[in-house]
Amino acid sequence: MSKVSYLKLDAEPKRDNGAAARYKKAAFKGTRIILLTFFLAGALLPLYWVIVTSLKGGREIYTFPIRYWPQFLTFENYSYLFKISNFQVYFRNSVLVSFFASTGALLISMLSGYALSRFRAKRIRMAFLLAMYFTQIIPAYMIMTPLYTFLARLGLSDNLLSLTVIYTGMMIAFSSIMGSGFFALIPVSMEEAAQIDGCNRIQALFQIIIPLVLPGLAAIFSFSFVNIWNELFLAVMLMSSDQNMTVPVALNSFISKAGVSWGVLSAGIVVSLLPTLVVFAVAQKYIVIGLTEGAVKE
Numbered sequence: 236m237s238k239v240s241y242l243k244l245d246a247e248p249k250r251d252n253g254a255a256a257r258y259k260k261a262a263f264k265g266t267r268i269i270l271l272t273f274f275l276a277g278a279l280l281p282l283y284w285v286i287v288t289s290l291k292g293g294r295e296i297y298t299f300p301i302r303y304w305p306q307f308l309t310f311e312n313y314s315y316l317f318k319i320s321n322f323q324v325y326f327r328n329s330v331l332v333s334f335f336a337s338t339g340a341l342l343i344s345m346l347s348g349y350a351l352s353r354f355r356a357k358r359i360r361m362a363f364l365l366a367m368y369f370t371q372i373i374p375a376y377m378i379m380t381p382l383y384t385f386l387a388r389l390g391l392s393d394n395l396l397s398l399t400v401i402y403t404g405m406m407i408a409f410s411s412i413m414g415s416g417f418f419a420l421i422p423v424s425m426e427e428a429a430q431i432d433g434c435n436r437i438q439a440l441f442q443i444i445i446p447l448v449l450p451g452l453a454a455i456f457s458f459s460f461v462n463i464w465n466e467l468f469l470a471v472m473l474m475s476s477d478q479n480m481t482v483p484v485a486l487n488s489f490i491s492k493a494g495v496s497w498g499v500l501s502a503g504i505v506v507s508l509l510p511t512l513v514v515f516a517v518a519q520k521y522i523v524i525g526l527t528e529g530a531v532k533e
Contacts, residue, residue, distance in 0.1 A: 282508075289313070289501035296497050312502035322503060324478060325485040329464055330510065332395055332481060336402035337459040340410045341452060347407070348414025349440060353423070364415075367408040375405075379472050386473065393475045401469060406459045413458075417451030418444065457518040461511050482507045 288296060289312050291305045316322045354360035382401070383392060391397040421444055429439040445452070467483040474480050480488070486507065489500040 285501045285504050288497055289505050291498060293498060312498040313506075315499050316502045316506065320485070320499065321477070322482075322485060322506065325480045325482050326506065328395060328479060329482040329507075332399050332402065333460050333463045333510075336399045336406065336463050337456050339399070339403040340406035340459050341456050343403070343407050344410030344414045344455065345445070345452065347411040348416075349418045349444070351411060351415035352418035352421075364412060367412050370408045375468055379468065382469075383472055392473055393479055395474075395479055398470065398473055398481075401473075402463045402466065406462065409462075410455045410459055413455050414448075414451065417448045421447055453518045457514050460514050464507075464511060 287304060290308050290310070291302075292307065292309050292311065295302065295305060295307070351360060351363060354363075386392045386394075386397055425443055425447075426436070426439045429443045430436070434442065465483060467487060470481045470484045471487060474484055482503070486500060486503050489496045489503065
């Protein structure tokens with residue numbers, strides 16, 4: 236057999252291996268696309284159905300067979316939401332409480348996270364971190380009764396300021412843990428260089444370190460804002476008057492023993508999604524950084 240024949244025999248298996256590898260790669264890519272498509276459809280279908288329901292009239296919501304698009308578009312649910320149910324007051328309350336509580340938690344956790352990241356004694360640092368982790372696993376309903384009793388005796392049970400302070404305290408541990416990871420990414424040598432140039436420790440923190448961790452602080456604020464915006468149990472327990480209700484409490488009020496106002500409830504859900512969508516749209520890249528680089532660094 237000639238040398239050319241040997242070369243052809245050697246080339247054929249390599250050609251088959253290359254085709255098999257390309258087939259496996261294409262099959263993997265196709266499977267991934269199919270799975271992601273099903274996941275996306277499952278995620279968007281509830282949102283689509285809520286929007287469609289908010290645009291239907293009262294009778295059309297209960298028609299059978301089900302209509303997947305309104306026969307007659309109507310905005311009567313949104314009109315009822317703002318003209319009769321006073322939803323704009325609840326929306327304003329939620330925006331104010333969420334913004335100021337998130338800002339307060341961010342300011343406090345900015346300092347505590349920096350202190351945690353600069354602890355030289357690892358045992359003490361780990362003790363603080365474990366204590367903060369422990370506060371995150373305590374169910375909120377365990378502290379509801381003593382918290383309500385305490386606030387009621389002080390006359391603060393139906394007060395937006397007290398709700399803001401409580402939410403601030405709830406988010407400090409999470410924000411501090413996340414913030415310490417961001418500050419740990421900044422080398423201590425940068426602070427030392429700033430101090431050599433004449434800055435004290437506070438000036439080095441605010442003029443050098445904090446500008447470098449602004450993306451991380453934005454991610455912390457975003458997570459805090461969304462968590463506070465969606466909180467229901469404490470707001471239901473503490474807020475009794477109509478003018479102090481937040482959005483989750485207002486949405487919960489559309490569900491009663493007499494039935495569920497599906498159209499108005501869906502319209503309220505659509506409106507309540509807007510602030511969180513705006514926050515995540517603005518801080519999307521910072522949130523990704525927070526998930527990938529905000530872990531606690533030893």
